[in-house]
Amino acid sequence: TVASILIVDDEPSVSTLYSRVLTCEGHQVSIADNCTEAGRILKSEEIDLVVLDIQIKQESGLDMLQSIINSHPGLPIILCSAHSYYKSDYSSWLADAYIVKNSDLSEFKTDIKKLLNRNKPTH
Numbered sequence: 001t002v003a004s005i006l007i008v009d010d011e012p013s014v015s016t017l018y019s020r021v022l023t024c025e026g027h028q029v030s031i032a033d034n035c036t037e038a039g040r041i042l043k044s045e046e047i048d049l050v051v052l053d054i055q056i057k058q059e060s061g062l063d064m065l066q067s068i069i070n071s072h073p074g075l076p077i078i079l080c081s082a083h084s085y086y087k088s089d090y091s092s093w094l095a096d097a098y099i100v101k102n103s104d105l106s107e108f109k110t111d112i113k114k115l116l117n118r119n120k121p122t123h
Contacts, residue, residue: 006049006051007032014101033056039064039067042068048116054080078115
């Protein structure tokens with residue numbers, strides 16, 4: 001299934017890598033490098049899944065997570081961080097998945113597939 005995925009990350013190397021992987025899997029990818037841009041994209045495009053960095057410049061991805069949950073209930077969100085210690089922050093538990101950034105993208109791809117399939121309508 002082709003999905004529309006929004007990547008919110010202020011590190012171009014990360015967003016480019018994720019974008020490449022997802023595009024190769026047939027998905028359409030939008031990239032935002034700050035929360036304002038992410039909000040604009042969420043308002044103007046049909047997004048099926050969000051990949052959200054926890055630290056975006058001076059902004060909090062956890063605040064953005066709350067905001068997305070309020071404005072788009074049910075939209076799957078994968079939190080990404082370079083650090084696993086955010087997993088113990090209870091506000092990160094609102095996300096559907098939590099990935100520690102590393103060069104092995106198999107967990108990333110698996111979580112994306114799982115979340116997209118979960119939201120597929122069953123006929």
